Amino acid sequence: xxxxxxxxxxxxxxxxxxxxxxxxxxxxxxxxxxxxxxxxxxxxxxxxxxxxxxxxxxxxxxxxxxxxxxxxxxxxxxxxxxxxxxxxxxxxxxxxxxxxxxxxxxxxxxxxxxxxxxxxxxxxxxxxxxxxxxxxxxxxxxxxxxxxxxxxxxxxxxxxxxxxxxxxxxxxxxxxxxxxxxxxxxxxxxxxxxxxxxxxxxxxxxxxxxxxxxxxxxxxxxxxx
Amino acid sequence: xxxxxxxxxxxxxxxxxxxxxxxxxxxxxxxxxxxxxxxxxxxxxxxxxxxxxxxxxxxxxxxxxxxxxxxxxxxxxxxxxxxxxxxxxxxxxxxxxxxxxxxxxxxxxxxxxxxxxxxxxxxxxxxxxxxxxxxxxxxxxxxxxxxxxxxxxxxxxxxxxx
Numbered sequence: 001x002x003x004x005x006x007x008x009x010x011x012x013x014x015x016x017x018x019x020x021x022x023x024x025x026x027x028x029x030x031x032x033x034x035x036x037x038x039x040x041x042x043x044x045x046x047x048x049x050x051x052x053x054x055x056x057x058x059x060x061x062x063x064x065x066x067x068x069x070x071x072x073x074x075x076x077x078x079x080x081x082x083x084x085x086x087x088x089x090x091x092x093x094x095x096x097x098x099x100x101x102x103x104x105x106x107x108x109x110x111x112x113x114x115x116x117x118x119x120x121x122x123x124x125x126x127x128x129x130x131x132x133x134x135x136x137x138x139x140x141x142x143x144x145x146x147x148x149x150x151x152x153x154x155x156x157x158x159x160x161x162x163x164x165x166x167x168x169x170x171x172x173x174x175x176x177x178x179x180x181x182x183x184x185x186x187x188x189x190x191x192x193x194x195x196x197x198x199x200x201x202x203x204x205x206x207x208x209x210x211x212x213x214x215x216x217x218x219x220x221x222x223x224x225x
Numbered sequence: 226x227x228x229x230x231x232x233x234x235x236x237x238x239x240x241x242x243x244x245x246x247x248x249x250x251x252x253x254x255x256x257x258x259x260x261x262x263x264x265x266x267x268x269x270x271x272x273x274x275x276x277x278x279x280x281x282x283x284x285x286x287x288x289x290x291x292x293x294x295x296x297x298x299x300x301x302x303x304x305x306x307x308x309x310x311x312x313x314x315x316x317x318x319x320x321x322x323x324x325x326x327x328x329x330x331x332x333x334x335x336x337x338x339x340x341x342x343x344x345x346x347x348x349x350x351x352x353x354x355x356x357x358x359x360x361x362x363x364x365x366x367x368x369x370x371x372x373x374x375x376x377x378x379x380x381x382x383x384x385x386x387x
Contacts, residue, residue, distance in 0.1 A: 018309070018312055018313060018316070019276055019280070020273060020276055020277055020280065020312075020313045020316050020317065021312065021313075021316055023272070023273050023276065024258075024261075024273065024316055027261045027266060027269060028261065030265075030266075031261060031263075082308070111308075111311070111312050111315060132312065132315060132316065133254050133257070133315055133316045133318075135257055136257070136260070136261075
């Protein structure tokens with residue numbers, strides 16, 4: 001069942017072998033008004049996405065087919081890095097190599113801060129790399145990637161759709177918490193359409209709040225080894 | 226007395242939470258969990274914490290089983306359990322438990338068996354302490370909810386004054 005032209009609802013597929021982390025990410029995403037599906041492995045994720053073994057970008061077959069191979073429309077995949085059998089990186093690669101799936105933005109999560117790992121993922125096409133535990137402030141950064149993915153799809157499919165309606169507020173700010181940073185202002189704005197092919201355009205969204213000491217990585221602003 | 230019960234219980238909860246933060250038993254990730262709880266997901270924190278308890282006890286049993294095995298040598302497997310324990314502890318804000326896991330993992334990477342034993346005992350201790358305190362917290366929360374409900378009875382059916 002496709003979500004069709006429903007512009008105000010994004011569907012996120014979350015992949016993590018840890019039950020607790022799946023619960024967490026699901027709650028975080030639902031709080032931000034996304035529709036969420038969670039799976040516990042990369043192979044289940046690919047199955048859900050309708051991935052096919054021979055569905056690669058560099059085949060001779062034309063990949064401009066209008067119909068989507070996906071069973072269900074997914075607007076973003078967020079996956080843990082460390083998983084048995086298929087890592088988040090493997091999953092990312094398979095998605096980016098697939099002609100039908102490569103435009104789906106992918107975000108990687110990891111509990112370990114390993115610059116070479118982060119680099120590798122970003123170079124393979126991940127939009128963002130979040131350190132665990134993932135916070136609401138991280139999830140707030142997903143919106144531009146989702147919007148871009150939606151716009152790209154709209155360009156690639158046939159009739160031009162009306163521009164997305166006013167973005168829903170991700171969540172009402174929680175009461176009395178000194179530690180929670182206020183929602184980033186850019187969620188309320190319409191994102192201007194960027195040149196669609198360069199996914200790694202610097203997403204300078206005001207970066208991380210001053211009270212976060214751990215680095216957040218996006219775009220190519222990376223520490224080298 | 227009924228009306229004051231809820232307030233006092235809330236104060237008790239906050240005091241306990243403050244203590245746990247002060248002791249480093251919990252960190253701000255726990256607050257994040259609380260913030261994710263709302264009317265649409267009113268039991269979120271206890272749900273997640275109960276999953277954590279269930280998983281942790283299984284991991285502790287596995288770890289103990291590995292170490293007690295006289296022919297044990299699979300430190301790799303131990304590392305896998307510890308990574309899982311570390312991850313889940315970090316996700317719920319169980320700061321001290323996570324820190325012990327880090328030390329435990331270091332001992333495991335050095336194939337330091339006595340060090341692993343010590344770490345395991347410490348881990349079991351910290352986990353027990355955390356579990357007790359969280360149960361206490363949930364109990365107070367339950368009582369507070371009850372007390373608050375009694376304080377604001379439904380208006381349609383006014384009680385007869387005793």
